[in-house]
Amino acid sequence: MKRRFVRRLVPLVAAIAALTAIPTASVAQGGTPPRPPGSHRQFAVGPQYDSTHVYVEPGTEQAFAASWVATFGGTTIGPNATQVTPTPSRTLSELIISPVGTLSVFDYTTPVPYPFGTERTGWLVTDLDEAVRAARADGAAVTVAPFADPIGRDAVVQFPGGINAQLYVHTTPPSYPGLASVPENRLYLSPDAVGAFLRSYLAFTRGRVVSDDRRADGTAIGLPGTTYRLLRLTSGFGTTTVAVTDGHLPHPFGRELTGYGVPDLGATLKRAKDAGASVLWGPVRAGGRDSAMVRFPGGYIAEIHTDR
Numbered sequence: 001m002k003r004r005f006v007r008r009l010v011p012l013v014a015a016i017a018a019l020t021a022i023p024t025a026s027v028a029q030g031g032t033p034p035r036p037p038g039s040h041r042q043f044a045v046g047p048q049y050d051s052t053h054v055y056v057e058p059g060t061e062q063a064f065a066a067s068w069v070a071t072f073g074g075t076t077i078g079p080n081a082t083q084v085t086p087t088p089s090r091t092l093s094e095l096i097i098s099p100v101g102t103l104s105v106f107d108y109t110t111p112v113p114y115p116f117g118t119e120r121t122g123w124l125v126t127d128l129d130e131a132v133r134a135a136r137a138d139g140a141a142v143t144v145a146p147f148a149d150p151i152g153r154d155a156v157v158q159f160p161g162g163i164n165a166q167l168y169v170h171t172t173p174p175s176y177p178g179l180a181s182v183p184e185n186r187l188y189l190s191p192d193a194v195g196a197f198l199r200s201y202l203a204f205t206r207g208r209v210v211s212d213d214r215r216a217d218g219t220a221i222g223l224p225g226t227t228y229r230l231l232r233l234t235s236g237f238g239t240t241t242v243a244v245t246d247g248h249l250p251h252p253f254g255r256e257l258t259g260y261g262v263p264d265l266g267a268t269l270k271r272a273k274d275a276g277a278s279v280l281w282g283p284v285r286a287g288g289r290d291s292a293m294v295r296f297p298g299g300y301i302a303e304i305h306t307d308r
Contacts, residue, residue: 044236207235
C-alpha cells in the first residue's frame with residue numbers, strides 16, 4: 001500500500017515542480033522582472049528647476065509677469081511665440097525666475113490642446129524615458145507620451161487623485177540660481193484618494209512625510225472653527241502640502257497651485273496690491289504661519305505665507 005502511494009506521489013510532485021517553474025522560465029526569456037515601486041534612482045535635479053505652470057487669461061502675460069517681479073523680485077526670459085504641445089497650438093511663453101520659485105507662463109493665442117492646462121508643474125528630470133517608465137511602475141498614468149518641444153522633450157504623468165505633472169529635459173541643460181525659499185506644491189485630495197496618491201507620489205519622488213496633522217486648523221483653508229488633515233512632504237522635487245478634505249471648500253481654496261514663503265507677509269502683500277494684485281483671503285494666522293490668498297493679473301491665484 002505504501003509503495004503504491006509513493007508511485008502516485010512522485011508524478012504529482014513532478015507536475016507541481018513543472019508548474020512552479022513556469023514563472024522563472026518566463027522571466028528568463030523576457031528579461032529581468034519589474035522593479036518594485038520606488039526602487040529607481042532619484043530623477044530630481046533641484047527645486048529651482050521645478051516650475052509652476054501658469055496659464056493666464058489671453059493678452060495678460062506681460063501684466064502678470066510685471067506684477068510678479070514687482071512683488072517678489074526676479075528676472076524673466078521671453079516672451080517667445082512658440083508651440084509647446086505635440087499638436088498644433090500657439091502661445092506666448094515666458095519663464096520667470098524669482099527668489100520664491102520658478103514659473104512657466106503661457107498666454108495662448110489659440111485654443112489650448114487637451115490635456116494641457118491641467119498639469120500643475122514642470123519637473124526637470126535627469127532622464128525623461130527612465131522617469132516615464134518609473135512613473136508607470138510607481139502607479140502613475142502617462143497621459144501625454146514623450147514628445148519634442150523647441151528646447152527639449154516632455155511628457156505628462158498623472159498620479160492617483162488626478163494630480164498631473166509635466167516631466168521635461170532640455171537639450172542644453174539649464175542653470176538657475178538657488179531659491180531664497182522653496183515653494184510648496186499645494187494639493188487638495190479626498191480621504192478616498194490620499195492613500196493611493198501617497199504610495200505613488202512618494203515612490204516616484206523618493207520623498208518622505210515630514211508631518212501628518214489630522215486636526216489642522218481649518219482657518220488656513222477658509223473654514224474657521226473646523227479641522228482637516230494636513231500632510232507635509234519633501235523630496236528632491238521640493239515640498240508638497242496635501243489638504244485632505246470633504247471638498248466643501250470656499251473660493252478660492254483648491255484653485256491655487258503653489259504656496260510661497262516670504263520673510264514679511266505684510267510687506268509682500270502691500271507690494272502685490274501696489275502691483276495690481278488683489279487679496280482674496282486673509283491674512284490669517286493658523287498652524288504656525290500667517291497666510292493669505294492673492295490673485296495676480298491674468299487670474300493666477302497663489303498662497304503666500306510667513307512661518308512663525
